[in-house]
Amino acid sequence: MNNLTLLQYFEWYLPPNSLLWTRAANEAKYLKQLGIDAVWLPPAFKGESLDNVGYGVYDLYDLGEFDQKGSIPTKYGTRREYQHAIKTLQKQGIKVFADIVLNSRIGGDETEIVQAIKQDWNNRLQQVGDKVEIEAWTKYKFPGRKGKYSDFTWNSAYFNGIDWDERTQQSGLYLFDGKAWDSKVSKENANYDYLMGADVDLHNPKVREEMLRWGEWYLATTGVDGFRLDATKHISSDFYSWWLTSLRQKSGKDLPTVGEYWSNDMSELGKYLQKTGNQMWLFDVPLHLNFFKASRSGDQFPMNKILDNSLLQSFPDRAVTFVDNHDTQPSQGLDSWVDGWFKTIAYSIILLRGEGTPCVFWGDLYGIPHDEIGAVPSLKLLLKIRELYAKGPLHDYFDHEHLVGFTREGGEGNTKSGLATVISNSKGGTKRMYIGKDFAGSIFVDIIHGNRPTVMIDTDGFGDFSVPNGSVSVYVSETAAKELFFSGLSSI
Numbered sequence: 001m002n003n004l005t006l007l008q009y010f011e012w013y014l015p016p017n018s019l020l021w022t023r024a025a026n027e028a029k030y031l032k033q034l035g036i037d038a039v040w041l042p043p044a045f046k047g048e049s050l051d052n053v054g055y056g057v058y059d060l061y062d063l064g065e066f067d068q069k070g071s072i073p074t075k076y077g078t079r080r081e082y083q084h085a086i087k088t089l090q091k092q093g094i095k096v097f098a099d100i101v102l103n104s105r106i107g108g109d110e111t112e113i114v115q116a117i118k119q120d121w122n123n124r125l126q127q128v129g130d131k132v133e134i135e136a137w138t139k140y141k142f143p144g145r146k147g148k149y150s151d152f153t154w155n156s157a158y159f160n161g162i163d164w165d166e167r168t169q170q171s172g173l174y175l176f177d178g179k180a181w182d183s184k185v186s187k188e189n190a191n192y193d194y195l196m197g198a199d200v201d202l203h204n205p206k207v208r209e210e211m212l213r214w215g216e217w218y219l220a221t222t223g224v225d226g227f228r229l230d231a232t233k234h235i236s237s238d239f240y241s242w243w244l245t246s247l248r249q250k251s252g253k254d255l256p257t258v259g260e261y262w263s264n265d266m267s268e269l270g271k272y273l274q275k276t277g278n279q280m281w282l283f284d285v286p287l288h289l290n291f292f293k294a295s296r297s298g299d300q301f302p303m304n305k306i307l308d309n310s311l312l313q314s315f316p317d318r319a320v321t322f323v324d325n326h327d328t329q330p331s332q333g334l335d336s337w338v339d340g341w342f343k344t345i346a347y348s349i350i351l352l353r354g355e356g357t358p359c360v361f362w363g364d365l366y367g368i369p370h371d372e373i374g375a376v377p378s379l380k381l382l383l384k385i386r387e388l389y390a391k392g393p394l395h396d397y398f399d400h401e402h403l404v405g406f407t408r409e410g411g412e413g414n415t416k417s418g419l420a421t422v423i424s425n426s427k428g429g430t431k432r433m434y435i436g437k438d439f440a441g442s443i444f445v446d447i448i449h450g451n452r453p454t455v456m457i458d459t460d461g462f463g464d465f466s467v468p469n470g471s472v473s474v475y476v477s478e479t480a481a482k483e484l485f486f487s488g489l490s491s492i
């Protein structure tokens with residue numbers, strides 16, 4: 001997974017026109033040209049409704065094949081279109097990561113009467129009142145699929161709890177009688193097993209057996225290369241260790257996997273990595289939150305601390321770095337959108353340092369029409385620079401509150417590679433940085449801003465690299481810059 005460049009191929013407000021898989025296939029070649037070598041596709045399962053983004057899962061075996069929940073295709077297309085997109089991407093040498101959502105189900109076919117005990121939302125190990133009888137949407141029979149691929153149907157025995165009583169039309173956190181919340185989950189709200197819908201009991205042996213059988217079916221049906229695991233803090237830490245190990249053994253594939261564990265606490269993330277036996281990478285949530293804070297603090301954020309307490313700093317080999325995603329975009333659950341002026345700065349940090357695995361967000365590459373947000377300036381250029389010139393040893397200069405930078409010495413088979421990045425979140429300035437003695441006498445130019453003074457590397461291998469106010473400058477050698485422009489690569 002290291003050295004991959006991932007693209008999150010969706011944002012929250014894509015139209016529910018079932019055309020995403022087709023677009024992915026059509027764009028495969030273009031994505032490769034951009035320097036993308038792995039895409040994370042959104043959940044491909046039939047959701048509770050056509051416009052569901054994919055996290056409200058109804059039927060894991062319906063990838064847009066059966067007339068269920070009002071349509072045959074999902075929000076993104078049909079099963080055949082999905083399979084075609086995966087094959088087409090793979091033909092271009094692009095790996096495909098599937099989004100796996102096993103924590104809960106939504107849109108049950110029928111209700112049943114269940115004994116339950118209400119729990120306090122803020123202290124979920126605290127019972128509120130006596131046992132009550134509720135009417136819960138826990139029967140999943142998949143009438144449109146009629147047992148194809150699996151005859152497993154669901155009932156309350158396979159769930160831990162739910163948040164709605166149909167009979168009294170009351171919401172509440174209902175733990176089913178005889179069940180306990182999974183213990184190996186996040187300790188937020190005392191126990192964060194429950195997230196939404198009907199919470200799946202992933203400790204139930206029959207459920208486990210079915211989830212493994214489904215995993216094998218899904219791999220065989222789609223041929224995906226790896227996984228993005230949704231909501232892992234709400235799922236017992238031993239579940240995915242077991243599931244991934246079993247699937248890797250059965251399939252003989254590596255199945256690179258990145259988990260979404262939403263926490264700003266490095267020690268909690270470190271513990272989760274340990275508990276899951278380092279079988280997955282994790283999204284670098286703390287780094288994203290550093291970017292978010294820095295972008296909202298103007299020149300008040302100490303840029304020398306921008307990498308502090310991040311996965312990138314503590315476990316670079318396990319970090320999937322990102323600037324934003326479908327949950328952090330405006331009006332979504334986490335709403336920690338990185339302000340526009342800081343985006344190019346943040347992308348230069350995740351794309352050019354050669355540490356961690358960067359994941360570019362659809363909304364930053366293409367924009368988000370719903371919120372009239374445009375694409376991030378220079379993002380495509382940074383992707384190209386990452387692919388061609390971000391090579392060789394890294395030298396950090398995170399030594400000033402408002403003016404920081406880093407260089408790459410180049411090499412790794414490309415004589416034109418090597419770069420210098422200098423960042424300011426306040427007044428611009430000049431930073432003296434070492435880029436390598438081999439470059440003595442070479443001229444470097446800022447490829448982000450066309451109008452900066454060029455830099456000549458001195459005999460000791462240092463250059464004086466400047467940056468304008470509140471911005472980032474990326475310098476590559478004059479030969480590299482010419483190559484970029486004359487090849488048309490800079491205008492993809």
Ligand code: CA
Nearest residue numbers: 193194234235
């Ligand atoms: Ca759960």
